[in-house]
Amino acid sequence: MNKCEYDALKIENQLCFPLYAASREVVKSYKPFLDKIDLTYTQYIVMMVMWEKKSLNVKELGECLYLDSGTLTPLLKKLEAKGLVARVRSETDERNLIVSITDIGEALKDKAVSIPKEMARCSNLSVEEAQQLYSILYKILGK
Amino acid sequence: MNKCEYDALKIENQLCFPLYAASREVVKSYKPFLDKIDLTYTQYIVMMVMWEKKSLNVKELGECLYLDSGTLTPLLKKLEAKGLVARVRSETDERNLIVSITDIGEALKDKAVSIPKEMARCSNLSVEEAQQLYSILYKILGK
DNA sequence: TCTAATTAAATTGAGCACAATTTAATTGTA
DNA sequence: TACAATTAAATTGTGCTCAATTTAATTAGA
Numbered sequence: 006m007n008k009c010e011y012d013a014l015k016i017e018n019q020l021c022f023p024l025y026a027a028s029r030e031v032v033k034s035y036k037p038f039l040d041k042i043d044l045t046y047t048q049y050i051v052m053m054v055m056w057e058k059k060s061l062n063v064k065e066l067g068e069c070l071y072l073d074s075g076t077l078t079p080l081l082k083k084l085e086a087k088g089l090v091a092r093v094r095s096e097t098d099e100r101n102l103i104v105s106i107t108d109i110g111e112a113l114k115d116k117a118v119s120i121p122k123e124m125a126r127c128s129n130l131s132v133e134e135a136q137q138l139y140s141i142l143y144k145i146l147g148k
Numbered sequence: 149m150n151k152c153e154y155d156a157l158k159i160e161n162q163l164c165f166p167l168y169a170a171s172r173e174v175v176k177s178y179k180p181f182l183d184k185i186d187l188t189y190t191q192y193i194v195m196m197v198m199w200e201k202k203s204l205n206v207k208e209l210g211e212c213l214y215l216d217s218g219t220l221t222p223l224l225k226k227l228e229a230k231g232l233v234a235r236v237r238s239e240t241d242e243r244n245l246i247v248s249i250t251d252i253g254e255a256l257k258d259k260a261v262s263i264p265k266e267m268a269r270c271s272n273l274s275v276e277e278a279q280q281l282y283s284i285l286y287k288i289l290g291k
Numbered sequence: 292t293c294t295a296a297t298t299a300a301a302t303t304g305a306g307c308a309c310a311a312t313t314t315a316a317t318t319g320t321a
Numbered sequence: 322t323a324c325a326a327t328t329a330a331a332t333t334g335t336g337c338t339c340a341a342t343t344t345a346a347t348t349a350g351a
Contacts, residue, residue: 011261014257014261019196020281020285022196022213023286023288024170024171025189026213026289031168031288033308045335047336048336053157053158062300063301070165071173073338074301075300075338076337078301079302079336079337083336098346099345101298101299102301121156121157121161121162137280138167144272144273146173176339179339179340190308206329207330216308216330218308218311219308220330221332222306226306241316242316244330245330
C-alpha cells in the first residue's frame with residue numbers, strides 16, 4: 006500500500022473538501038430556479054425563515070441560519086428594498102431590529118413553493134442516502 | 149399530521165441548508181489551524197493540490213477544486229506573492245498558465261501535515277458516518 | 292444612582308464565488 | 322492560407338462570509 010506520511014494532506018482523503026464543493030454545487034444548481042423569483046440562495050433561505058416565523062430579530066434569524074449581522078444586515082436591506090420584509094427597531098429594546106414579512110413577501114411564497122420539488126427531481130440521491138446525509142449534517146451542526 | 153402544502157419550504161425540510169451551513173461551519177473550524185500557516189481555506193485546498201501534483205495549469209486546478217479562473221487567478225497571485233507557487237505561461241500553448249510548487253511551498257507541507265489529524269480530532273462523527281458522508285458527497289459531485 | 296459590563300446591529304475590510312465579458316492564442320475548415 | 326470557432330485566463334461587477342471593531346442601548350453591580 007506504501008501509505009505515505011503526507012497522504013493525510015491529499016485532497017481525496019479530505020472530508021471537508023467534498024463538503025465544501027458539494028455545498029457550492031448544490032447552491033449553484035438552485036440559481037436557475039431562484040433567478041425566476043429574483044432571489045440569491047442566501048436571500049432564499051432567509052425568506053424561508055420569514056415565511057415560517059413571520060417576525061423575528063436579526064440575532065434569532067442569524068441563529069437559525071448560522072449567519073451573523075455582517076452578512077444579514079446588508080442582505081436584509083436588499084430584501085427590504087424589494088419590499089419583501091420590513092425592518093423596524095423594537096420599541097421595548099432599541100438594540101433589537103425586528104424583521105417582519107410583508108404582504109409582498111408572503112405572496113412570493115406561492116411562486117417559491119414549487120422550487121423544492123423541482124430541486125428534488127434534480128437530485129441523484131436515494132431516499133435513504135438523503136436521510137443519512139441529513140442526519141449526519143445536523144450532527145456536524147451539533148443538533 | 150396536518151401536513152401543509154408549504155411544508156416543503158420549511159428550512160428544516162431542506163437538504164441543501166444543512167449542507168450549506170455545515171460546509172461553512174467546518175471551513176470556519178479550520179481557521180485557527182490555518183492561521184498558523186497564514187493560509188485561507190481556499191488557499192489551503194489549492195496548496196493540497198499543488199503538494200500532490202507539483203505542476204498543472206489553471207484549468208486543471210479548477211477541475212480538481214470546482215473553481216474557475218475568476219476565483220483562482222487572484223488567489224494564485226496571492227500564493228505567488230507569498231512565494232508558495234510560481235506562475236508561468238506554457239511555452240507550447242501561451243493560453244495556458246502553468247502553476248508550479250516552489251521550494252517554499254514544498255516546505256510549508258511539513259507545517260501543514262498535522263492539520264488533518266488535528267481536525268479529525270475535532271470531528272464528532274463516527275468512522276461509519278464519515279465514510280457514508282464521504283461517499284454521498286462524492287455522489288452529489290457526480291463522482 | 293452611577294458606571295462598568297454586556298448585548299445587538301451596524302460597519303469595515305479582506306477574501307472568496309461566480310456569472311458574464313474580454314483578451315489573446317490556437318485550432319479547424321473552407 | 323484566411324478566418325471563423327474554440328479555448329484558456331484574466332477582468333469586471335455583484336453578493337456573500339466572516340473577523341474585528343464601533344456604536345448605541347440595556348443591564349447589573351458597587
